[in-house]
Amino acid sequence: MLFIIFKYVFSSDFEESELISILDECLEDFPNIQALRKEQQLCPVNLARGKDVFTILPPGFGKSLIFQLFPRLAKAAMKSEMCSIVVVSPLVSVMRDQVEQLKQLTFSAAAIGLGEEYEEDKKAAREGKCEIVFRSPDTWLSSYWRMELRDGKLGRQTGAFAVDEGK
Secondary structure: EEEEEEOOOOOOOOOOHHHHHHHHHHHHHHHOOOOHHHHHHHHHHHHHHHEEEEEEEOOOOOHHHHHHHHHHHHHHHHOOOEEEEEEEOOOOOHHHHHHHHHHHHHOEEEOOOHHHHHHHHHHEEEEEOEEEEEEHHHHHHHHHHHHHHHHHHHHHEEEEEEEEOOO
């Protein structure tokens, strides 16, 4: 199950068809995927239009692709340098795998709270250099993390939060 919580509105000026067209261009960053399912299109498009999104899709449906595409869509639509999404997931091994795969696809991604070997990720996220930041639930409520989201560069550029329950 994937829950996505929208943080702020990018632009209400975009029509759905315009955002779908931009999203199709962003899909070029994923060489093994030729087309999106309708549900995969509507989630990031509705987020970019400022709508709340609550998504429940079956296993194997490509939910991760939804939150992976969002920063690229927002960046292209807003013509901005960076937009981030913070993903909370209880599955540490899945987070590690996704970060490595995303980096191979030229995404800037980080996993926070997974141990000392990820200190470089923590620094990159804090400096606002990540499109996708994964957090484990046990680190989500730390006072340092709340301060970082409230006052830090990552907090200022975060466009959405996703909770991936990992089943």
